[in-house]
Amino acid sequence: MSAQVEKYTGEVSITPEELENKIIDYVKIFSALMLLTLITFAWPVFVDLDMYNLFVVQFLLAGLKAYFIVAFYMHLKAAPKLIKTIVMCAVAALLTFFFIVGIDSNMDDSPRDLFQTHKTTH
Amino acid sequence: MAEIVKDIHGNSHDVVDFNDDVYGARLGMWFFLFTELMLFGGMFIAYAVYFFDHTNDFAYAAQNMNVWLGGLNTVILLISALTIGLSVLFLKAGKVANAKSFLLTTIILSISFLTVKYFEWTAEFDHGIWPGSETLMAMSNGTNLYFGLYFTVTGLHAIHIILGIAVMIWVYRKISNGSITPKNFIVFENTALYWDYVHLVWVFAIPLFYMIGFAQVGGH
Numbered sequence: 001m002s003a004q005v006e007k008y009t010g011e012v013s014i015t016p017e018e019l020e021n022k023i024i025d026y027v028k029i030f031s032a033l034m035l036l037t038l039i040t041f042a043w044p045v046f047v048d049l050d051m052y053n054l055f056v057v058q059f060l061l062a063g064l065k066a067y068f069i070v071a072f073y074m075h076l077k078a079a080p081k082l083i084k085t086i087v088m089c090a091v092a093a094l095l096t097f098f099f100i101v102g103i104d105s106n107m108d109d110s111p112r113d114l115f116q117t118h119k120t121t122h
Numbered sequence: 123m124a125e126i127v128k129d130i131h132g133n134s135h136d137v138v139d140f141n142d143d144v145y146g147a148r149l150g151m152w153f154f155l156f157t158e159l160m161l162f163g164g165m166f167i168a169y170a171v172y173f174f175d176h177t178n179d180f181a182y183a184a185q186n187m188n189v190w191l192g193g194l195n196t197v198i199l200l201i202s203a204l205t206i207g208l209s210v211l212f213l214k215a216g217k218v219a220n221a222k223s224f225l226l227t228t229i230i231l232s233i234s235f236l237t238v239k240y241f242e243w244t245a246e247f248d249h250g251i252w253p254g255s256e257t258l259m260a261m262s263n264g265t266n267l268y269f270g271l272y273f274t275v276t277g278l279h280a281i282h283i284i285l286g287i288a289v290m291i292w293v294y295r296k297i298s299n300g301s302i303t304p305k306n307f308i309v310f311e312n313t314a315l316y317w318d319y320v321h322l323v324w325v326f327a328i329p330l331f332y333m334i335g336f337a338q339v340g341g342h
Contacts, residue, residue: 008216012304037196040328058333059329061329094159
């Protein structure tokens with residue numbers, strides 16, 4: 001911590017009580033994220049998983065961490081409806097891309113693939 | 123002299139300075155993050171397609187990753203997300219010195235992240251692994267794709283970290299000269315939003331590039 005004290009005497013946006021409460025909230029979220037990170041790294045070391053199950057576990061953990069970060073650190077939970085809508089649209093757009101590319105990739109080289117131009121072996 | 127406009131009911135309103143449009147600034151930042159999501163999201167889509175084509179190759183390639191260094195960087199980013207959040211809180215409460223200390227800590231943690239990444243990449247270069255290297259070209263297509271994506275995603279992420287450091291230094295200077303204050307902090311708040319996004323990308327990069335190496339896979 002800096003030894004230099006810069007005294008600010010103007011208006012502030014939050015009171016000392018609010019500051020204290022928010023610090024406690026931040027530390028709680030940090031502890032939850034740290035715990036989830038520990039599980040992320042420890043789980044595969046102690047539990048043998050095939051690729052499918054490992055992916056499911058890892059993405060559930062990552063999704064939970066993402067929720068904490070976006071909802072609390074990025075304050076989306078308390079954000080206006082318009083900002084929440086923008087974020088939902090962004091996620092929906094990305095999932096749509098994943099879905100469309102997934103279908104295309106799945107039909108690659110199948111009789112229904114309209115673009116049978118490449119790749120017959122891997 | 124303030125400009126006056128009338129609304130549809132004929133009531134007069136002062137035109138405020140658009141620099142004070144906190145809501146607009148916040149909205150603009152979220153739109154920017156939307157584009158960022160598409161940028162990294164596109165790479166994750168490419169990863170998904172190649173992963174399903176070369177699952178075993180990806181798993182074997184990921185076994186070469188140093189999970190300890192990946193884990194260390196995860197913890198560094200996690201702590202930095204806390205320190206920048208606390209810095210914004212202290213600034214809002216008028217505790218400018220504390221805010222500056224936490225921001226400085228965030229900058230130091232960011233530089234630590236890049237240092238760890240430097241050692242990680244150096245170890246891979248020492249093994250002859252970089253995009254287009256002879257060693258890598260002699261390996262399977264799946265391994266090539268994995269490392270190509272790894273260097274692209276982590277490289278682009280590192281560029282975001284470098285930009286974040288530059289912006290944080292700029293913010294630090296603005297706090298020091300009084301341009302960012304406990305009542306006028308939207309620039310700093312948006313910087314913290316950006317930093318949280320950078321953290322978020324790393325949260326998803328970890329399973330994709332490090333943790334899949336632990337999966338039990340069939341013969342190579």
